[in-house]
Amino acid sequence: MTTQQLIEQIQIKKSFLCVGLDVDLTKIPQHLLSTEDPIFEFNKAIIDATHDLCVAYKPNIAFFEAYGIKGWQALQKTIDYINQYYPNLFTIADAKRGDIGNTSSMYAKAFFEDLEFDSVTIAPYMGKDSVEPFLAFEGKHTIMLALTSNEGAFDFQTLNVNGKELYKQVIETSKTWKNSENLMYVVGATKAEYFTEIRKIVPDSFLLVPGVGAQGGSLQEVCKYGMNKNVGLLINSSRGIIYTSNGEDFAQKAREEALKLQQEMEDILKTHQS
Amino acid sequence: MTTQQLIEQIQIKKSFLCVGLDVDLTKIPQHLLSTEDPIFEFNKAIIDATHDLCVAYKPNIAFFEAYGIKGWQALQKTIDYINQYYPNLFTIADAKRGDIGNTSSMYAKAFFEDLEFDSVTIAPYMGKDSVEPFLAFEGKHTIMLALTSNEGAFDFQTLNVNGKELYKQVIETSKTWKNSENLMYVVGATKAEYFTEIRKIVPDSFLLVPGVGAQGGSLQEVCKYGMNKNVGLLINSSRGIIYTSNGEDFAQKAREEALKLQQEMEDILKTHQS
Numbered sequence: 001m002t003t004q005q006l007i008e009q010i011q012i013k014k015s016f017l018c019v020g021l022d023v024d025l026t027k028i029p030q031h032l033l034s035t036e037d038p039i040f041e042f043n044k045a046i047i048d049a050t051h052d053l054c055v056a057y058k059p060n061i062a063f064f065e066a067y068g069i070k071g072w073q074a075l076q077k078t079i080d081y082i083n084q085y086y087p088n089l090f091t092i093a094d095a096k097r098g099d100i101g102n103t104s105s106m107y108a109k110a111f112f113e114d115l116e117f118d119s120v121t122i123a124p125y126m127g128k129d130s131v132e133p134f135l136a137f138e139g140k141h142t143i144m145l146a147l148t149s150n151e152g153a154f155d156f157q158t159l160n161v162n163g164k165e166l167y168k169q170v171i172e173t174s175k176t177w178k179n180s181e182n183l184m185y186v187v188g189a190t191k192a193e194y195f196t197e198i199r200k201i202v203p204d205s206f207l208l209v210p211g212v213g214a215q216g217g218s219l220q221e222v223c224k225y226g227m228n229k230n231v232g233l234l235i236n237s238s239r240g241i242i243y244t245s246n247g248e249d250f251a252q253k254a255r256e257e258a259l260k261l262q263q264e265m266e267d268i269l270k271t272h273q274s
Numbered sequence: 275m276t277t278q279q280l281i282e283q284i285q286i287k288k289s290f291l292c293v294g295l296d297v298d299l300t301k302i303p304q305h306l307l308s309t310e311d312p313i314f315e316f317n318k319a320i321i322d323a324t325h326d327l328c329v330a331y332k333p334n335i336a337f338f339e340a341y342g343i344k345g346w347q348a349l350q351k352t353i354d355y356i357n358q359y360y361p362n363l364f365t366i367a368d369a370k371r372g373d374i375g376n377t378s379s380m381y382a383k384a385f386f387e388d389l390e391f392d393s394v395t396i397a398p399y400m401g402k403d404s405v406e407p408f409l410a411f412e413g414k415h416t417i418m419l420a421l422t423s424n425e426g427a428f429d430f431q432t433l434n435v436n437g438k439e440l441y442k443q444v445i446e447t448s449k450t451w452k453n454s455e456n457l458m459y460v461v462g463a464t465k466a467e468y469f470t471e472i473r474k475i476v477p478d479s480f481l482l483v484p485g486v487g488a489q490g491g492s493l494q495e496v497c498k499y500g501m502n503k504n505v506g507l508l509i510n511s512s513r514g515i516i517y518t519s520n521g522e523d524f525a526q527k528a529r530e531e532a533l534k535l536q537q538e539m540e541d542i543l544k545t546h547q548s
Contacts, residue, residue: 114339149374
């Protein structure tokens with residue numbers, strides 16, 4: 001999916017919501033555990049119930065890997081299901097990968113070619129030659145960690161280097177890399193006041209924003225400081241949507257939470273565009 | 275495997291070699307491609323041919339993920355094979371993971387519990403709460419990126435923060451984390467002159483050293499500056515060993531390369547201990 005197509009979907013759906021699929025077998029409704037593939041059944045129900053309210057799905061790869069081969073099979077079925085039935089949804093492999101060049105190429109192949117995701121999240125610590133193999137894939141997007149939503153973000157990301165914070169240096173340097181137009185950035189919703197500074201460096205880039213909901217970030221604040229002329233934000237909610245209920249009504253309850261966020265977004269978009 | 279057991283294995287085998295399993299189907303002997311599981315068959319032959327010359331195996335997870343479910347099955351079979359037949363070998367899941375707390379816990383579960391690796395490599399960018407979930411596993415080891423072997427290491431890792439280079443700050447900060455005694459560090463062989471400085475910060479920790487061979491690092495230089503009283507080094511070679519030949523003699527040729535390194539290590543150990 002191209003960036004332009006993503007922008008169109010945001011306009012059509014009046015939503016810039018991303019639903020995170022962090023499937024934990026200890027948290028999903030018990031009646032699903034007797035099915036052949038509980039992880040996929042859970043995802044399928046969530047996707048069917050929310051696809052018209054969001055523009056993106058973000059499977060969290062750790063939550064599949066933790067279940068070994070069965071988990072990887074569920075991941076394959078989940079991405080295939082989205083690509084087959086809801087091809088207008090933007091898909092994000094939340095994998096936080098990154099390694100030396102030939103290894104990053106293999107990760108890129110795994111997520112872009114084998115699984116056919118539109119995008120993958122990556123970590124910047126190893127620098128240019130660990131990221132460019134992802135950027136080389138035409139029509140695919142690489143979402144790099146910049147300023148994350150967790151407490152540990154303050155351990156290294158905000159350290160002062162060359163008179164600026166490390167995360168700013170990371171974003172600035174990444175703009176010089178080959179095919180950098182394929183970059184998006186992860187910026188946590190818990191750091192809303194930082195969006196102003198980040199928009200000075202990357203006014204046009206899309207930002208993937210985790211941390212609304214369960215982690216305490218504010219949608220209004222993020223939009224106030226982070227939105228650009230094309231919206232430029234994908235706001236992720238995982239646990240706040242998918243674990244609203246663990247009864248038989250789980251998908252309906254997830255829809256209700258997604259709808260609340262979509263409506264809040266629709267209101268924000270009206271104000272933003274007027 | 276405990277650190278003490280690893281030290282004993284180094285003394286018994288007179289080797290601190292780690293063989294990296296980066297299995298690329300375009301590079302392995304063609305006759306293996308007709309077998310049911312070429313990746314596992316390749317690994318099995320390499321392991322059988324080198325197990326007495328090395329103390330560790332390091333499957334590079336990207337090279338399995340790139341082949342989807344089949345790749346994940348081959349990974350499972352490879353680690354099971356090592357654990358069953360060569361339980362004294364230290365196993366490293368070279369995965370470079372790291373995410374917010376509950377997600378890192380799932381990655382730790384994947385590699386320590388589901389696959390039963392002794393250790394996993396992780397990236398430090400997200401800080402304390404992204405690493406401590408790995409450290410919480412008793413009897414397991416977390417190998418954190420410090421100064422990597424690639425060119426991109428100079429993009430961020432060597433930037434000056436608080437009057438010192440970022441990688442030094444990363445190592446220093448990590449020593450304050452809970453269960454930090456379970457930490458080892460990745461330091462590239464291509465940066466041999468940096469080992470002196472690193473040993474001032476972590477004199478006793480094990481360092482996993484990629485970059486000898488294909489990437490141009492020198493074993494002699496690394497040992498000169500990086501070895502401690504318990505050796506404290508695991509020197510990895512991947513392509514330099516496993517792709518010596520792509521004929522039917524590939525395992526024998528791999529053994530010959532591993533033997534050269536083991537003998538060089540034995541000589542170094544003699545000098546070191548005298």
